[in-house]
Amino acid sequence: MWIQQCADEQELKLRWSQHTGVMLPCHFLLLTWMLLAARVHSQSWRPCTDLLPLDLLSRALPRPRQSPSSQVQTVQSRGSRGLRLAGTMVTSLSFPASQIFTNCDYFPAEFSLVATVKMPRLRQKTNEYIFSVVQEGTDTLLLGLRVSQNRLHLLTTPPGVEGRKRLSFKDVELDDNLWHTLVLAVTGPYATLTVNCGPPLELKQVQSFPRTLSTRGTRFFIGSRGRWRGRFSGLLRQLVLLPGSDATPRLCPSSKPRLAELSVPWVLKTMPLQPDHQEPVYPYEAEARVTLGSPPPCSSPEQGQLWFNAQKKSLFICDGLTWRTLLQSQERLDYVEDYQDLYTRSETFDMEIFSIPSEGLFMAAANRDSRPGSGIYRWRDGSFQLHQNISTQEARAWKHFTVQDQVFLVVANFREAEPELSVIYRWHHRRRRFLRYQTLETHAALDWEAFQIHNQSFLVVANHRRARDSNHNIHSVVYRWNQDTKLFEVNQTLSTSGAYDWEFFTVGPYHFLAVANTFDGQTTTVSSTVYIWLDGCFQTFQSIPTVGATDWEMFQIKDRFFLAVANSQRISGRGPSLYSINSTVYELNTLTQTFIRFQDILTHSAVDWEFFTVGEEKFLVVANSHDGSSYSLNSVIYRWQGYEGFVPVHSLPTFGCRDWEHFSTDEGSFLIYSSATSRLSKVFRLKTY
Numbered sequence: 001m002w003i004q005q006c007a008d009e010q011e012l013k014l015r016w017s018q019h020t021g022v023m024l025p026c027h028f029l030l031l032t033w034m035l036l037a038a039r040v041h042s043q044s045w046r047p048c049t050d051l052l053p054l055d056l057l058s059r060a061l062p063r064p065r066q067s068p069s070s071q072v073q074t075v076q077s078r079g080s081r082g083l084r085l086a087g088t089m090v091t092s093l094s095f096p097a098s099q100i101f102t103n104c105d106y107f108p109a110e111f112s113l114v115a116t117v118k119m120p121r122l123r124q125k126t127n128e129y130i131f132s133v134v135q136e137g138t139d140t141l142l143l144g145l146r147v148s149q150n151r152l153h154l155l156t157t158p159p160g161v162e163g164r165k166r167l168s169f170k171d172v173e174l175d176d177n178l179w180h181t182l183v184l185a186v187t188g189p190y191a192t193l194t195v196n197c198g199p200p201l202e203l204k205q206v207q208s209f210p211r212t213l214s215t216r217g218t219r220f221f222i223g224s225r226g227r228w229r230g231r232f233s234g235l236l237r238q239l240v241l242l243p244g245s246d247a248t249p250r251l252c253p254s255s256k257p258r259l260a261e262l263s264v265p266w267v268l269k270t271m272p273l274q275p276d277h278q279e280p281v282y283p284y285e286a287e288a289r290v291t292l293g294s295p296p297p298c299s300s301p302e303q304g305q306l307w308f309n310a311q312k313k314s315l316f317i318c319d320g321l322t323w324r325t326l327l328q329s330q331e332r333l334d335y336v337e338d339y340q341d342l343y344t345r346s347e348t349f350d351m352e353i354f355s356i357p358s359e360g361l362f363m364a365a366a367n368r369d370s371r372p373g374s375g376i377y378r379w380r381d382g383s384f385q386l387h388q389n390i391s392t393q394e395a396r397a398w399k400h401f402t403v404q405d406q407v408f409l410v411v412a413n414f415r416e417a418e419p420e421l422s423v424i425y426r427w428h429h430r431r432r433r434f435l436r437y438q439t440l441e442t443h444a445a446l447d448w449e450a451f452q453i454h455n456q457s458f459l460v461v462a463n464h465r466r467a468r469d470s471n472h473n474i475h476s477v478v479y480r481w482n483q484d485t486k487l488f489e490v491n492q493t494l495s496t497s498g499a500y501d502w503e504f505f506t507v508g509p510y511h512f513l514a515v516a517n518t519f520d521g522q523t524t525t526v527s528s529t530v531y532i533w534l535d536g537c538f539q540t541f542q543s544i545p546t547v548g549a550t551d552w553e554m555f556q557i558k559d560r561f562f563l564a565v566a567n568s569q570r571i572s573g574r575g576p577s578l579y580s581i582n583s584t585v586y587e588l589n590t591l592t593q594t595f596i597r598f599q600d601i602l603t604h605s606a607v608d609w610e611f612f613t614v615g616e617e618k619f620l621v622v623a624n625s626h627d628g629s630s631y632s633l634n635s636v637i638y639r640w641q642g643y644e645g646f647v648p649v650h651s652l653p654t655f656g657c658r659d660w661e662h663f664s665t666d667e668g669s670f671l672i673y674s675s676a677t678s679r680l681s682k683v684f685r686l687k688t689y
Contacts, residue, residue, distance in 0.1 A: 048104040049243055053114075053250075055263040056131060057083070057239040059100070060093040060222045074267060075235055078304075080179060080259055081268040082118055082235025085223045093222035097133060097215040100241075105216040107133070109209055112247035113145060113184045114262045119175040119234030120301035122149045123430075128232045131239055132225035133218050142218055144225055145184070147174055147232075152193065154184065158210040169193045169201055177301045179258045181238070185246040197252035197260060238264050294666050298323050299357035300405070311666070321402075322355055330615040331669075331688035336637070336650050339670065340383050340683035345375050347656075348674035348681055353663045354400035356407050356427060361665060362387065364409055365674065365681070366395035374398070374411065376434060382667045384683070388433055390425065393417065401450030403457045403481055409434055410459060412445035416467035420444070424488070438487055443467065443474060449502035453511050453533055457481035459488055460513065462499035472498035472521045478538065492537050497526050503552035507561055507588065513538055514563065516549035524548035524571045530563075530595065542594055547581055553609035557618055557640060561588040563595055564620060566606035579605040579628045585620075585646065599645040604633055612662035614669060614686060620646050621671065623657040631656040631677050652684065 061072075061083075071092035073084045085093065101107075115130055122128065125148075132144035141164065144155040152174065154167040172195060174180050183194045189208045193201045222239060223232035240247070240262045247262060254260040295316070296307055303320040316323035346369035353363050361379035374395045378387040393415035401408050407427035413420070422442040425434035440461070447462040459479040465472045476499045480491035498519035505512050511533035520526045528546040531538035548568040555562050563586045570578040583603040586595035601622070608623035618640035624633040635654045638646035656677030663670055669686040 047243065048101050048106050048108065051244050052242075053247070053263050054100055054241040054243070055239075055265065056220060056241055057093075057222060057236065058263070058265040059095050060220070061265055061267065077118060077235060078179060080118075080237060082116075082237040083223075083265075083268070084235055085231055091221070091224075091226065093224075094226070095220055096136075097218040097220055100220075101215050105214050106211070107143065107213040107215050108243035109211040109213075110187045110244055112186075112242040112245065114181070114238060114240040114242065114247050114251065115145070115184075115236070116179060116181045116238035116259060116261075116264075117147075117174065117232075117234055117236055118177065118179045119147065119232075120177050122147070122175040124149055127153075127230055128234075129221070129223065129225045129230050130232055130236065131223070132221045133215065134221060134226045136217055136219050139226065141225060142213065142215070146230075149175060152182070152184075154186070154191065156210065156213065158207070159212055159214065165205075165207070167191055167203060167205060169203065172201075175234075177303075179237070181251065181258055181260045183246075183248045183251060185248065187246070192246070192248075194248050194252070197248075197254050197257035200248070237268055238262065295323055297358045309666075321357055328615075333614045333617060333619070333639075333649075334687045334689045336652060336671070336684045337687055338682065339685040342377075342384055342672070342681045342683060343679050344674070344681055345369065345372055345389070346679060347676050348658065348679075349395065349676050350397040350659045351661050351672060351674045351681070352398035352400050352409070353661045353672070359432070361663065363661075363672070364398035364400070364411075366397050366411065367392065368394055368676075370394060370415065376409075379665060382665075384672075390434060392423075393421075396445065397447045399448035399450050399459075401457070401459075408437065410448045410450070412448050412461065413442065414444050414446065414464070416444055418467070420467060422448070422461065440477075440479065440488065442477075446499065447501045449504050449513070451504035451511075451513075458491065460494075460502050460504075462502055462515065463496065464498055464500065464518075470521075472519050476502075476515065494529075494531065494538060496529075497521075500550045501552055503554050503563075505554040505561075512541065514552045514554070516552050516565065517546065518548050518550060518568070519571070522572070524569060528552070528565065544586065544595060550607045551609055553611055553620070555611035555618075555620075562586065562598065563588075564609045564611075566603065566609050566622065568605050568607055568625075577628070579626055583609075583622065601638070601646065607657075608659045610660035610662055610671075612669075612671075614688060619649075621652075621660050621662075623660050623673065624654070625657050625676065633657070635660070635673065654682075655680070 073086040074081055075084050127146050127148045130145040133142040142157055146153040150171055150173050152169045152172045156165045180196055185192045186209050189205045191203050223236055251260040251262055298318040300320050302318045305318050307316045307323055314328040315326045317326050344365045345367045348365045348367055350366040351363055355361050363377040363384055365375045367374040370393050373389050373391040375386050376388040377384040392411050393413035395411050396414045397412040399410050408424055410424045411422055413422045420442055421439045422445050424438040426437040428435050442461050442463055443466050444464040445461050446464045449460050451458050461477055463474055463476045466474050475493040476496045477490055478492040479488040482489050496515050497517040499515050500518040501516040503514045513531045515529050517526045517528045525547055527543040528549045530542045532541035546565050547570050549565050550568045551566040553564045565584055567581050567583045570581055582600040583606045585599040587598040589596050603622050604624040605626040606622050607625050610621050612619050620638045622636055624635045632655050634651040635657050636648050637650040639649045641647050654673055656675045657673050658676040659674045661672050671684045674681045
């Protein structure tokens with residue numbers, strides 16, 4: 001072909017001189033080109049590697065009938081399977097580059113990389129490698145595909161150039177715990193990224209991808225760069241190298257663009273075999289965990305996963321925040337035993353039990369003394385241990401809530417000062433502490449309630465009295481979260497009389513808010529009010545006669561709805577105070593659409609009710625705080641017995657009991673009470689059979 005093109009002598013000379021730098025006569029040139037052509041036809045040219053798709057993931061896996069690697073797990077998530085590096089040996093998925101580059105030692109200058117990945121949310125400044133090519137011996141990175149928060153990077157170390165070159169695609173959200181298939185095509189100075197068969201994103205490099213990137217003496221690492229740091233934490237389903245062309249037309253369009261396949265290892269397509277009671281060819285892990293000890297983490301990446309507690313013979317599902325029971329062997333309460341003596345910073349008026357995803361169980365204690373303040377405790381090694389101390393002003397209550405996956409605590413500060421402020425704290429994930437977030441003006445605050453209506457977040461405070469005139473007939477305030485300012489703002493005010501407690505609950509499509517009014521300045525015989533949400537605000541639903549009401553507890557038993565009020569004491573100007581009085585359980589009558597009296601229970605200055613279940617049994621425990629002469633009283637656990645209502649089954653010695661909370665851990669089911677007259681609070685374990 002070249003001879004035909006070189007009929008003109010000058011053109012032939014020019015072509016030869018451009019190719020060799022030497023000017024020769026034309027007849028000599030013709031003979032030379034003929035010899036070269038004959039040699040080319042006698043020896044067929046071959047590329048460095050086959051131009052077929054090269055399944056890098058399959059090459060890194062053990063061959064069939066070989067022993068499986070204990071460092072690699074096969075995990076099924078969202079209906080598809082992927083591989084995860086589970087052990088400490090990051091070299092478990094690797095192979096020498098010479099297995100691929102059999103004809104020469106150069107990485108192709110034009111190529112495509114196809115990867116299907118599923119990744120949990122990455123923290124800032126975290127980098128993880130999908131794969132890398134590393135020089136053995138010197139640990140020099142030759143080539144690497146790396147992911148970070150919202151970015152994808154192609155790293156190269158060109159020959160003869162100092163430093164590493166990086167090509168970065170920004171605003172590529174791969175770490176959202178969903179499957180994604182990406183195609184990275186490199187041609188000369190251009191690189192194109194296609195995610196889930198979507199619109200391609202093209203970048204132009206200053207320099208083209210190197211044509212002489214030597215792979216001699218290098219090794220491919222899948223899911224790492226040969227080190228523990230930078231190990232890929234997600235699932236890898238597909239990793240293919242296609243030399244010489246763009247792989248996008250081979251995958252797209254696709255009916256399942258997130259899982260578009262070019263070449264997926266067989267072990268991720270078929271169910272692992274387990275013949276003759278032998279171990280499976282590959283370790284296989286479905287979306288289920290089996291443990292005897294502590295529960296696995298439950299946060300957004302684990303949402304939908306199952307956990308079987310072999311000790312309790314119970315099955316749970318992660319809802320993104322906590323493990324919720326699906327199946328559980330039914331337990332019955334046998335007796336209550338002393339478990340932990342917890343000495344708090346000072347007398348404790350309230351305890352709030354809550355969980356933080358990926359962190360565990362916490363308890364916030366509302367301590368009386370302003371110095372040193374209130375303590376935040378964390379459940380560790382089977383007991384509550386002090387985690388953080390927060391400065392508070394005669395704290396009376398804590399309330400935990402979340403807004404858009406952010407964790408908050410709000411404290412009710414009671415101390416009458418100017419200005420009177422209660423504080424909202426937000427959990428800082430990196431520092432693992434609660435930090436001050438917002439202050440709100442309150443008046444001798446005794447309680448906070450947090451709730452949601454139609455995806456709107458609300459807070460309501462129980463303002464007990466005004467400091468300057470000791471007026472108990474004041475407004476309590478409902479606040480609503482402003483999505484724009486990220487702050488709580490006043491939404492509505494409600495008239496209250498010595499407000500002590502709020503209780504929010506829902507019955508069918510209706511939302512209710514009940515306030516416990518304690519004192520109007522003259523008597524404790526005042527009505528408490530149940531409000532209903534109508535037309536964007538709370539309106540009066542029912543007024544219920546109460547006597548020094550300090551707490552409402554709403555609970556449901558099958559299709560019946562109950563409200564229990566804790567009546568603390570009868571005070572009037574005409575006679576002595578009475579502390580041993582009835583507290584009342586009310587039931588919602590759907591015909592009359594009112595709460596009617598169901599059961600009276602004799603209590604002794606009751607300040608709290610706590611409803612809890614053990615197996616299929618339902619219980620109420622009351623905080624008896626004072627009988628007029630002593631704070632050393634028995635608080636009582638009542639069991640639901642249908643037509644008979646609640647009957648006493650256990651008496652627990654308490655001293656100045658102020659609050660009860662029920663919680664469960666791997667160690668069992670527990671009750672904890674706080675004392676308003678002593679630093680000693682106690683944890684009881686519920687023994688079951």
